[in-house]
Amino acid sequence: MEFLGLFNYWVVIVLMMIGFYIVICSNNLIKKLIGLTIFQTSVFIMYISMGKITGGTAPVLADGITLYSNPLTHVLILTAIVVGIATTALGLAIVVRIHEGYGTVEEDEIHARDKQA
Amino acid sequence: MIVHLSVLQVIIPLIAAPLCLLLRKSELAWAFATLVAFITLAVSIALLSQVMQTGPISYELGGWEAPWGIEYRVDMLNAPLLVLISAISAVALLAARTSIENEIPENRHTFFYIAWLLCMAGLLGITATGDAFNVFVFLEISSLATYTLIALGKDRRALWASFQYLVAGTIGATFILIGIGLMYVMTGTLNMADLAQRLPEVENTKTVFTAFAFMIVGLCMKLALFPLHLWLPNAYAFAPSIVTTFLAATATKVAVYVMIRFIFDVFGFEFSFTHFPLQEVLLTLGIAGIFVASVVAIYQDNLKRMLAYSSVAQVGYIILGISFASQTGIMATLLHMLNHGLMKAALFLALAAVVYRMGIAQLSQMHGIASRMPLTMAAFLIGGLSLIGVPLTVGFISKWYLVSAALENGWWAVAAAILLGSLLSVVYIWRVIEVAYFKPVSESTPDVKEAPAALLIPMWILVLANLYFGIETSLTVGISQMAAAELFGGLR
Amino acid sequence: MESFVHVVILSMLVTTAIAIVRVKDLFAVTMLAGIYGLLSASFFVLMDAHDVAFTEAAVGAGISTLLILTTLSMTGRFEKASVKPQTDYRPVLALVLVTVTGALLIYGTQDMPGFGTADAPAQTHVVPRYLNDSATEIGIPNVVASILASYRGYDTFGEVVVIFTAGIGVLAMIMSKASSTPVVQTSLMSDHVVLRIVSKMLIPLIMMFALYVQFHGEYGPGGGFQAGVIFASAFILYAMLFGLTEARKVVNNTVVQLLSALGVLLYASVGVVAMINGGSFLDYDFLSADPVAGQMLGILLVELGVGITVASVMIIIFFTFTARSQKAGEPD
Numbered sequence: 001m002e003f004l005g006l007f008n009y010w011v012v013i014v015l016m017m018i019g020f021y022i023v024i025c026s027n028n029l030i031k032k033l034i035g036l037t038i039f040q041t042s043v044f045i046m047y048i049s050m051g052k053i054t055g056g057t058a059p060v061l062a063d064g065i066t067l068y069s070n071p072l073t074h075v076l077i078l079t080a081i082v083v084g085i086a087t088t089a090l091g092l093a094i095v096v097r098i099h100e101g102y103g104t105v106e107e108d109e110i111h112a113r114d115k116q117a
Numbered sequence: 118m119i120v121h122l123s124v125l126q127v128i129i130p131l132i133a134a135p136l137c138l139l140l141r142k143s144e145l146a147w148a149f150a151t152l153v154a155f156i157t158l159a160v161s162i163a164l165l166s167q168v169m170q171t172g173p174i175s176y177e178l179g180g181w182e183a184p185w186g187i188e189y190r191v192d193m194l195n196a197p198l199l200v201l202i203s204a205i206s207a208v209a210l211l212a213a214r215t216s217i218e219n220e221i222p223e224n225r226h227t228f229f230y231i232a233w234l235l236c237m238a239g240l241l242g243i244t245a246t247g248d249a250f251n252v253f254v255f256l257e258i259s260s261l262a263t264y265t266l267i268a269l270g271k272d273r274r275a276l277w278a279s280f281q282y283l284v285a286g287t288i289g290a291t292f293i294l295i296g297i298g299l300m301y302v303m304t305g306t307l308n309m310a311d312l313a314q315r316l317p318e319v320e321n322t323k324t325v326f327t328a329f330a331f332m333i334v335g336l337c338m339k340l341a342l343f344p345l346h347l348w349l350p351n352a353y354a355f356a357p358s359i360v361t362t363f364l365a366a367t368a369t370k371v372a373v374y375v376m377i378r379f380i381f382d383v384f385g386f387e388f389s390f391t392h393f394p395l396q397e398v399l400l401t402l403g404i405a406g407i408f409v410a411s412v413v414a415i416y417q418d419n420l421k422r423m424l425a426y427s428s429v430a431q432v433g434y435i436i437l438g439i440s441f442a443s444q445t446g447i448m449a450t451l452l453h454m455l456n457h458g459l460m461k462a463a464l465f466l467a468l469a470a471v472v473y474r475m476g477i478a479q480l481s482q483m484h485g486i487a488s489r490m491p492l493t494m495a496a497f498l499i500g501g502l503s504l505i506g507v508p509l510t511v512g513f514i515s516k517w518y519l520v521s522a523a524l525e526n527g528w529w530a531v532a533a534a535i536l537l538g539s540l541l542s543v544v545y546i547w548r549v550i551e552v553a554y555f556k557p558v559s560e561s562t563p564d565v566k567e568a569p570a571a572l573l574i575p576m577w578i579l580v581l582a583n584l585y586f587g588i589e590t591s592l593t594v595g596i597s598q599m600a601a602a603e604l605f606g607g608l609r
Numbered sequence: 610m611e612s613f614v615h616v617v618i619l620s621m622l623v624t625t626a627i628a629i630v631r632v633k634d635l636f637a638v639t640m641l642a643g644i645y646g647l648l649s650a651s652f653f654v655l656m657d658a659h660d661v662a663f664t665e666a667a668v669g670a671g672i673s674t675l676l677i678l679t680t681l682s683m684t685g686r687f688e689k690a691s692v693k694p695q696t697d698y699r700p701v702l703a704l705v706l707v708t709v710t711g712a713l714l715i716y717g718t719q720d721m722p723g724f725g726t727a728d729a730p731a732q733t734h735v736v737p738r739y740l741n742d743s744a745t746e747i748g749i750p751n752v753v754a755s756i757l758a759s760y761r762g763y764d765t766f767g768e769v770v771v772i773f774t775a776g777i778g779v780l781a782m783i784m785s786k787a788s789s790t791p792v793v794q795t796s797l798m799s800d801h802v803v804l805r806i807v808s809k810m811l812i813p814l815i816m817m818f819a820l821y822v823q824f825h826g827e828y829g830p831g832g833g834f835q836a837g838v839i840f841a842s843a844f845i846l847y848a849m850l851f852g853l854t855e856a857r858k859v860v861n862n863t864v865v866q867l868l869s870a871l872g873v874l875l876y877a878s879v880g881v882v883a884m885i886n887g888g889s890f891l892d893y894d895f896l897s898a899d900p901v902a903g904q905m906l907g908i909l910l911v912e913l914g915v916g917i918t919v920a921s922v923m924i925i926i927f928f929t930f931t932a933r934s935q936k937a938g939e940p941d
Contacts, residue, residue: 004616005725009718009721011619013715015623015626017707018627018629019626020288020706020710021707023284024699024702024706028689030635030680034629037642037669038629040287045622045649045653047298050298050301050721050731051656052656053726054724054725054727058659058830059657059740059752059753060750060828061744061752062750070736071740071756072736072756073658073731078753078757079765081668082768082771083253083254083771085668086774089775089778090265093778095680096783096933097782098273101273102277109689121889124890128880131877134770134873135773135869135874138777138869139870178890179759179892179893180895228784229781235773235774248764250761251764251767255767257771261771262774262778265777265782269781295714302729302730302731303720303721304730319730324717324718326716327713
């Protein structure tokens with residue numbers, strides 16, 4: 001179990017960093033937004049795995065069950081997921097407008113067209 | 118009613134926003150939004166006076182006591198900031214209707230006001246709350262509204278600036294979320310006062326160290342501390358001018374407030390400055406920010422961009438105050454937060470008037486503009502003097518206390534650096550004054566009239582506030598002293 | 610067995626993430642991102658977080674994929690290679706930042722309580738009251754719903770406002786003017802018999818399922834947010850198959866915008882009524898003579914407010930994106 005615990009957190013950190021890497025490194029704006037989503041979702045995975053109790057069940061009260069996993073982390077992540085989709089939707093709307101204004105959604109081309117203008 | 122003041126402060130604009138959607142016409146939306154802003158201002162002043170008389174106020178949302186429920190906690194540290202946010206919002210809204218006439222298409226005006234109310238509510242919510250996760254939620258409300266407001270700018274570069282800010286801001290917010298999560302894992306609570314009590318036991322763990330690091334970095338992205346400031350110049354330059362007026366005065370200050378709250382209240386003075394090299398980091402980045410940003414400001418032709426870099430420099434001063442780790446240092450920081458809000462709002466509103474008449478704010482096309490727009494340029498002049506720190510203006514007062522705090526620590530070099538930074542600001546302000554007042558009107562200067570009253574009156578309200586609080590300093594200085602004393606009084 | 614599944618899901622997540630980095634076809638990337646969301650949802654189920662899994666599946670695998678695809682239809686399917694790969698410093702910068710951040714995080718997890726332990730501070734400090742007392746204080750079995758809607762109801766109010774803000778933002782960005790000439794819709798799928806018949810059977814079922822999720826959320830996984838997304842998907846399905854014009858006849862612009870505002874206002878009014886009756890904002894005890902009945906009434910109403918706003922905002926966002934994609938090329 002101890003190995004699983006360490007493994008779990010380390011893999012999640014790797015996932016977070018992959019998402020973070022995509023955000024910084026991508027030229028395409030939509031891929032940046034997708035990277036942002038991956039980054040955020042990985043943070044959620046970390047939080048939720050912090051709330052799990054071995055041998056517990058979902059936090060819905062029922063007769064005969066005494067050990068529940070932590071419901072507070074679930075509530076926080078529910079809100080965070082909503083915030084994430086709101087940001088993605090707004091980001092995509094801005095990307096659509098950028099495409100209409102610049103004719104491209106690649107970062108280096110946007111910079112080039114700004115320099116020309 | 119009095120009991121509910123702290124929550125009314127936030128829910129009045131929050132409820133007003135969807136109500137605004139029900140009013141279809143933009144004039145109605147504007148009138149409604151302005152009315153709401155002034156009501157919010159009244160609430161914030163009432164709240165401040167109550168806190169000054171009776172001490173910190175605590176409000177249990179949902180009737181559940183902390184830490185099981187969310188708590189609103191208003192004390193001397195955040196009450197003045199609530200007043201600042203509401204006041205700048207109200208004054209800027211007075212000018213907004215005229216200012217956005219030429220900058221935003223008519224069919225977007227109602228959405229503009231709704232986003233403004235949401236942004237204001239978000240900033241107020243961050244400031245008034247005593248729960249760490251609640252900070253995150255309202256941070257996202259204000260951030261999303263801000264991205265919308267910035268992207269409504271006329272130039273297509275506003276869209277790119279907004280996107281840049283969206284990516285940077287979301288990374289910052291996610292870092293803050295990671296920090297909150299790590300703190301929760303070690304203490305089991307989200308309430309800031311409760312965290313303050315439970316963190317000392319687990320202070321020496323690597324997890325708390327990492328939590329602190331992530332919170333600080335996330336907040337530094339939001340408050341545009343050098344070198345994480347890259348989103349700010351574009352965002353301020355290309356957003357609608359009235360949006361910049363509001364944001365420059367409030368958004369970064371709120372992030373600084375959260376940082377102060379976490380450093381001094383939640384994590385505690387001893388942890389923040391001994392277990393973590395915070396003092397060195399903030400000192401270095403603060404001074405670097407002041408110099409690099411001021412120098413870059415000198416070379417800008419777009420005046421909004423110039424003032425944006427100036428804002429990055431001013432954030433450097435504010436962070437410097439924190440790095441002093443003394444009561445005078447914090448007092449200077451708080452004072453400068455309030456004063457800088459007044460200064461920058463006045464300056465950007467003057468630029469908004471220039472943009473209204475001329476369509477752009479390029480210095481190369483403003484030769485002799487003072488003869489055409491005397492009142493506007495006079496406002497800019499006084500705001501500029503305040504920025505430099507000339508006596509009789511608010512800028513002088515905060516620079517004075519910053520230098521005093523530096524000398525108190527025996528850091529002569531830092532005091533010299535502060536004065537040097539002021540000299541640099543003289544350079545970029547003088548550039549504008551010289552071109553506006555002393556160059557003859559050339560062909561590239563458009564033939565424009567003075568700004569309309571709708572823009573002049575709010576502008577001069579802010580300018581006169583700059584002068585009034587620079588001469589009659591007892592209120593602002595007194596409040597900052599009380600706040601700093603309160604912060605250091607409960608020191609662990 | 611559980612640990613085996615755990616390891617497998619995590620490995621698949623890593624594989625998917627790496628694939629997203631390397632693939633240049635954005636359509637494939639979007640699908641991979643949807644798979645990532647679905648895998649995360651499965652992971653959440655494994656972690657006993659059923660409500661979260663439900664939401665992540667609806668949002669991460671559903672809405673998110675849909676919106677990105679709609680955007681791709683306007684901006685282009687393939688990611689272009691960098692113009693000057695030699696002087697592109699970004700991968701190096703990214704690697705440095707990522708390594709530093711990752712190392713700091715790994716350093717930080719070393720002192721954390723072990724995975725799954727029941728006596729960690731996170732499980733013993735605030736949470737026991739929710740688990741032990743919510744039955745008597747609030748009276749509904751789903752503890753996540755009690756915390757979401759009552760104990761930390763103000764955060765959920767903030768969350769509804771966030772959704773509303775996103776709707777306003779999308780409208781402010783890409784709302785198109787009502788067109789005077791009817792738009793010729795080229796890719797209607799109403800000619801396909803199978804799609805047409807099956808969708809007409811499914812759509813009412815989807816809506817009923819949404820209502821079930823909405824009102825049953827207190828007894829099991831579910832609630833306003835998930836119900837709102839499912840309800841919106843019925844309308845989105847209709848719009849995809851029969852065209853935007855037909856869909857707009859069912860829900861026109863003004864109505865859906867008003868509904869989005871109404872949901873937020875419903876939530877706020879529950880809180881205000883509580884204040885008027887003598888309690889704090891959102892104190893449901895004051896909604897009725899019996900506090901527990903008040904709590905159940907309060908939770909019902911605020912979840913309804915959440916559902917209404919979420920459904921209308923999802924519809925607004927989808928319809929706005931689609932309208933823009935059909936008008937691509939016309940000035941605003």
